[in-house]
Amino acid sequence: EEQVSLLLKSAALFPPPHGVKLSYGTAGFRADASLLQSAVFRVGILAALRSFKTQSVIGLMITASHNKVTDNGVKVADPNGGMLSQDWEPFADKLVNASTPQLLVSFIVEFIKKENIQLVGKLSAEVWLGRDTRPSGESLIEVAKEGINSIIGAAVLDFGVLTTPQLHWMIRARSKGWKATEQNYFEQLSSSFRCLMDLTPNGIKVNVEDDKLIVDGANGVGGEKLEILNSMLNNLAIEVRNCGNDRGILNEGVGADYVQKEKLIPRGFGSKDVGKRCASLDGDADRLVYFSVLSDLSNEVDLVDGDKILSLFAIFVTEQLSILYKGADPETHSSYQARVGVVQTAYANGASTDYLKQSSGLEVVLTPTGVKFLHEKAALYDIGIYFEANGHGTILFSDGFLSWLEAKNNELASISEGSEEQKAAMRLLAVSRLINQAVGDALSGLLLVESILQYKGWSVHKWAGLYEDLPSRQLKVKVVDRTAVVTENAQTVVVRPLGIQDAIIAETAKYPRGRSFIRPSGTEDVIRVYAEASTQEAVDNLANSVAMLVD
Ligand code: 16G
Ligand code: ZN
Numbered sequence: 437e438e439q440v441s442l443l444l445k446s447a448a449l450f451p452p453p454h455g456v457k458l459s460y461g462t463a464g465f466r467a468d469a470s471l472l473q474s475a476v477f478r479v480g481i482l483a484a485l486r487s488f489k490t491q492s493v494i495g496l497m498i499t500a501s502h503n504k505v506t507d508n509g510v511k512v513a514d515p516n517g518g519m520l521s522q523d524w525e526p527f528a529d530k531l532v533n534a535s536t537p538q539l540l541v542s543f544i545v546e547f548i549k550k551e552n553i554q555l556v557g558k559l560s561a562e563v564w565l566g567r568d569t570r571p572s573g574e575s576l577i578e579v580a581k582e583g584i585n586s587i588i589g590a591a592v593l594d595f596g597v598l599t600t601p602q603l604h605w606m607i608r609a610r611s612k613g614w615k616a617t618e619q620n621y622f623e624q625l626s627s628s629f630r631c632l633m634d635l636t637p638n639g640i641k642v643n644v645e646d647d648k649l650i651v652d653g654a655n656g657v658g659g660e661k662l663e664i665l666n667s668m669l670n671n672l673a674i675e676v677r678n679c680g681n682d683r684g685i686l687n688e689g690v691g692a693d694y695v696q697k698e699k700l701i702p703r704g705f706g707s708k709d710v711g712k713r714c715a716s717l718d719g720d721a722d723r724l725v726y727f728s729v730l731s732d733l734s735n736e737v738d739l740v741d742g743d744k745i746l747s748l749f750a751i752f753v754t755e756q757l758s759i760l761y762k763g764a765d766p767e768t769h770s771s772y773q774a775r776v777g778v779v780q781t782a783y784a785n786g787a788s789t790d791y792l793k794q795s796s797g798l799e800v801v802l803t804p805t806g807v808k809f810l811h812e813k814a815a816l817y818d819i820g821i822y823f824e825a826n827g828h829g830t831i832l833f834s835d836g837f838l839s840w841l842e843a844k845n846n847e848l849a850s851i852s853e854g855s856e857e858q859k860a861a862m863r864l865l866a867v868s869r870l871i872n873q874a875v876g877d878a879l880s881g882l883l884l885v886e887s888i889l890q891y892k893g894w895s896v897h898k899w900a901g902l903y904e905d906l907p908s909r910q911l912k913v914k915v916v917d918r919t920a921v922v923t924e925n926a927q928t929v930v931v932r933p934l935g936i937q938d939a940i941i942a943e944t945a946k947y948p949r950g951r952s953f954i955r956p957s958g959t960e961d962v963i964r965v966y967a968e969a970s971t972q973e974a975v976d977n978l979a980n981s982v983a984m985l986v987d
Pocket of ligand 2: 501502718719720721722723
């Protein structure tokens with residue numbers, strides 16, 4: 437019929453590149469931008485179908501995050517603001533790798549039947565688009581529109597340049613029936629930040645020039661968005677560098693991935709910044725790390741990574757909960773034991789896991805790498821805090837807990853307005869509005885960090901000193917077929933090829949506090965090696981010998 441011929445006609449305009457097989461990894465499809473036209477077109481089709489299926493607005497983001505500027509990628513945001521449901525990933529792979537328009541259309545027809553998707557009648561579909569600042573994004577967005585428009589009844593809204601978390605936030609807000617524009621995002625973040633600052637004990641420290649936060653924008657989208665946000669705040673001093681408008685190249689020697697992996701200062705920073713509080717975003721602003729420049733003699737940073745952001749958030753949340761409970765008189769107040777959980781991956785520094793378990797007695801869960809895995813686990817708690825060491829993470833609040841908290845706040849407001857308990861309730865409510873509950877968000881995370889540091893009266897050094905990271909090393913080994921390495925137990929144990937795991941255990945045993953694992957990257961043709969041990973020299977040796985096992 438009409439639909440089939442439209443699909444055949446438009447698909448013929450975007451043939452897949454020869455000999456390239458793409459897979460919907462942890463972060464969607466990612467490759468050199470020149471290889472992506474066909475994939476983006478087809479993901480446009482998929483997004484439209486997903487919208488028909490869910491009867492909600494779906495997001496489609498063009499970004500390759502922290503990867504080099506010539507790469508690009510495409511991923512889909514589901515109605516809850518999270519990643520595309522995992523049971524649709526095999527369909528994504530099938531669509532994108534179909535060799536001819538005829539095959540493509542037959543896969544689509546088959547899938548529509550299987551999923552019982554209704555394309556006719558009163559139902560409609562809508563896809564919202566966003567892209568990062570990569571030059572290739574402009575034309576790839578047009579290609580995505582072609583894909584969406586090749587499904588009859590699907591509408592498309594293009595929001596231009598956005599951070600990845602902004603688009604996820606907008607999709608989540610939209611499906612909850614809330615205000616969902618980019619402006620609403622800025623308003624919600626800035627008003628909840630102001631609310632938190634107003635609840636700071638002893639009032640807000642006036643932000644003197646030498647207390648300002650200096651932010652590395654990775655020459656990506658985050659810097660310009662942070663400037664907009666900053667203009668809506670009057671109680672935070674921020675200087676943004678590496679905004680991408682001074683001919684700096686996206687992610688080159690800058691950005692959260694560089695700072696966290698290399699532990700070196702990003703371009704644009706130097707001896708003038710020794711001791712200052714600095715932060716770094718990645719190319720699409722879903723990762724955040726803090727750092728300070730150690731000395732003017734070396735290029736090394738004192739890194740405050742995702743694990744420490746997680747620890748700071750966990751400290752704050754548990755502290756507010758205990759204030760709230762302290763005032764609870766079991767006779768007159770309803771009490772609610774919120775389940776708080778912390779989710780990390782095997783990349784979490786061992787010192788952070790020890791710290792979280794010992795000092796805060798929190799439940800710590802490990803998952804494989806990739807936001808979808810952490811997010812899923814965190815969603816099982818009333819307050820679930822998840823972070824990857826690389827700086828991607830957020831806090832999730834359950835609906836049940838939030839409605840209890842709101843009722844509690846109202847009750848406290850009527851009987852003890854302005855009490856410590858009520859302030860704690862208001863702080864937690866403000867956190868739930870400030871933090872992006874769709875996905876990790878460098879901008880909202882940064883505002884939460886800043887407000888907690890103010891609340892505690894902590895410097896970045898005090899925060900960094902919560903515990904001392906064990907020395908660690910990450911290496912990558914180029915391989916022909918990374919799928920040859922198969923892991924289990926949240927990627928901490930290699931089950932294939934046989935023998936490697938025993939060899940890793942034997943190497944690790946040689947070093948005090950040694951720990952090492954390998955896993956296939958989800959984004960590059962490499963095997964990643966991680967090691968930690970009690971000294972830098974030891975850990976470098978350990979990482980190198982484990983890397984040799986892979987070669
Ligand atoms: C992707 C993931 C990130 C993960 C990284 C690991 C999402 C949205 N992003 O960027 O969470 O840390 O991949 O990369 O899930 P790797 O597999 O190459 O080590
Ligand atoms: Zn990113």
